[in-house]
Amino acid sequence: MKKRIALILFFAFFALSIPAQEVTKAHKDSLSTMVEAYYKQNVKIFQANSTVKDIDEIFELFTDDFTYIHPKYGGTYTRKSLYGGYVRNQKNGGYDGSVADVKIINKIIGLNAVVVERIYIEKVDGKLKDGERRMTLFEFKNGKISRIFEYW
Template structure:
C-alpha cells in the first residue's frame, strides 16, 4: 500500500503546475496572445495613439522581447522598440486606419509562424485585405519574446 501511495504522491508532484516551472506555451496559450498582439498594435498604429497605447502594447510581451525586421534592418529590444513607436507617433506616421488580421498560422514548439495582412474596412463593412505577410513569434515563459517580420 505504501508503494502505491508513494507512486501516486510522486505523480501528483510531477504533474502539478508549480512543480513544472518550465511549462511550454502551446497553441491554446499562444494564439490568444497573437490576436491580442495584433489588436494592440492596431491601436498603436492609429491616428491619435498615445504613449500609453505603446506601453499597453509592450505590456503584453515578455520583458526581454526582441523585434526583428529583416527587410528594414530593425533589431529592437523593448526599450528601443518603444522609442521607435514614440518617434513615429511624434512625427505623425500613423494616419491611415488599418486593421491587421491573422489569415493562417503554423504552431511549432514555442514558436508560431503567422500569415497576416493589413486591410481596411470598406463603406459596406467588408474588410479589404492587402498583401499577405509573414511573421514568426517566439515564446519564453509563456509570453511573446520574439517578433521576427519576414517580409
C-alpha cells in the same frame, strides 16, 4: 491475472493521455491568444488618436529581453529601441489610421512559437483594401512574446 493487469495499464495510459492533450491544447490556445492580442493592440496604436498608454500596453506582452527582427527594415531591435521607435512614430504623426484592421490568414502553432500569415486591411482613398500577405514568426518564453521575426 495478466488480462487484468493489461486492462489496468490500458486504462491508466488512457486516463493519463487526456490531461496531456488538454494541456497541449491550452498551451496552443494561449499562444494564439497572445498573437491576436498583439495584432489587436497594434491596430489600436496605428490609429490617429492612439496614446503612449496604448504603446505601453503592447509592450506588456513582451519579455524583458524581447527582440524584434526585420532584416528588410533595419535588422534587430531591442525592446528599448523598438519602444522608442513606436513613440517617435506616434509623435511624428506616423500613425494616421491608414491601417484599419488585421486579418490572419493562417497560423501554425508549435512549441513556444507561432508562424502567422496575415494582411493589414488598409484605408486607401476612403476605401478598405487588403494589403500584401506577410509572414511573421513569434517566439515565446514564460507566457510572453520573446522575439518577433518578420519574413517580408
